[in-house]
Amino acid sequence: MTDLAAPPRPGIRGRSLTDDALARLRANRAATFSLGVLVLLTLFAIFAPLLSPWPYDQVNKSHVWVPPLTEGHLLGTDALGRDLMTRLAMGLRVSLSIGLVATLVSLVIGVAWGATAGYLGGAVDEAMMRVVDVLYALPFIFFVILLMVAFGSNILLIFVAIGAVEWLTMSRIVRGQTLSLKQKEFIEAARAAGLGRLGIVARHIIPNLLGPVAVYVTLTIPAVILAESFLSFLGLGVQPPMASLGTLISAGAQDMEMAWWLLVFPALAMAATLAAFNFIGDGLRDALDPKDR
């Protein structure tokens, strides 16, 4: 490590591991470009509906299937004459927020479950991980579909359902990391220095978990967005006139022979979003764990 090779001199700040990681991330062109794309998409999702002269749900029977760049509709209109650009921005809003919130749900459950199992160890660990094993084997998509069919689809339920599915892998990662961290010398040193259990978890275990967790979070968000769009495609996700990327693509696929733009623009937005998250996730992994390259 560079910070060991160069002893700190007065006036010169040492390079921490975080600095190193950030520098590596910045050097990764795919990841920085993706971050830019993601910022642009987010800005578009936030501001386009505010600036657009058309509300996302305004039906206009005389403006059906207007091609892009005509009559002031930048991306054209759909089968009900609704402005595609506004709807695309709304769809991005919905998909991105489902991605973030559901990932947050899975993060909270997964980290709590995994860290507890890993830190306590022994029989508790064994029991908690058997639960995860059992849940892992469930065909979850079916349960999500059952949930949607049973209780009607509302956005809150989608958050909870998808978040509840995605925490399993997170808990496994966190447990594995905690188990190996527990054995490390610096934890022993902290214990020798008289730090309590809670202090060790808060000061030494959790900060060291952040790396792998951050990587997995950036890879979970696209998975969640994809899961939601599957549900929407099957007619079980977000309900009209609200839109998500999934409902837009599904509607666009039906009309694609008449109006190609209805499929192409939402599909591009979806692909760009998923690709951006995946590249950032890969970049983060490479940056945080240089051994893996």
Place this chain on the structure above:
Amino acid sequence: MLRFIGRRLLVAGPTLLVVITLAFFMMRAAPGGPFDAERRLPPAVEENLKARYGLDRPLTEQYLSYLGGVVRGDFGPSLKYPDKSVADILQQNAPVSLKLGLASILLALAVGVSLGVLAALRRNGLLDIGAMGLAVLGVCVPTFVTAPLLILLFGSTLQWLPNGGWNGGALPNMVLPVIVLALPQAAILSRLTRAGMIEALTSGHVRTARARGLPEFAVIVRHALRPALTPLVSYLGPAAAGLLTGSLVVEKIFNLPGLGKFFVISAMQRDYTVVMGMIVVYAGLVLLLNLIGDLLLAVVDPRVRLT
């Protein structure tokens, strides 16, 4: 080995029990029932129907008798198709899904592994960049986008292949659905293979094999590929789950008479027994594939101990 299989089967029992219990009570918690038609049935008729299928008994009693049935291999009658049992429906629809799934996993393996190996051999070359670009596309473009686009191109425009339908599993009808299902899996498999190959090619035993003067082909196939494939084997279980999700969509788009399409319809119609039967079969399949994956892992990688 036998002890390992035994232990895994012991875990499989509780897992299936959890699956059945969750699905049973979730299904029953749903508003509405199997006999809600457009036109309401006379109350007396509905009472009789419910009594006929035992739906008038207390829920726990129904649950226990259902469990008893499953243990004996009896999934009961369909509530929507009075002349068919759940087993009949499964027998009719499962082969379609199985055939699709098997064909696409084989295609995904063939394409994914060869692309991954070639990309690793020509690391950072044109082929590598192309293959990995394809892999990113495969992950980022969902099946319900690729499917309509391929139908538009090869079906409606070029008219080379049918737009959908099963036609008894004829080859032209299988081509597009199988490609669409295989694409995301092939993408993930090629990335796994590439990473494994790159690691293997730089490891000591491959250098030793080269130093012994083995032909390059033998070095790659016998010494590098084998350790590179271990991550693929452990991906078998998740791959099966991914195919399952994909088949829901693909069967709908291509209008194929498989389990996935039937599942959504049955859930909407509250055909309790059919939904339950499908979930049990799917869960069993996933458990089986995970077990096979673990066993294969021990075959491919002798360091793995089955305990």
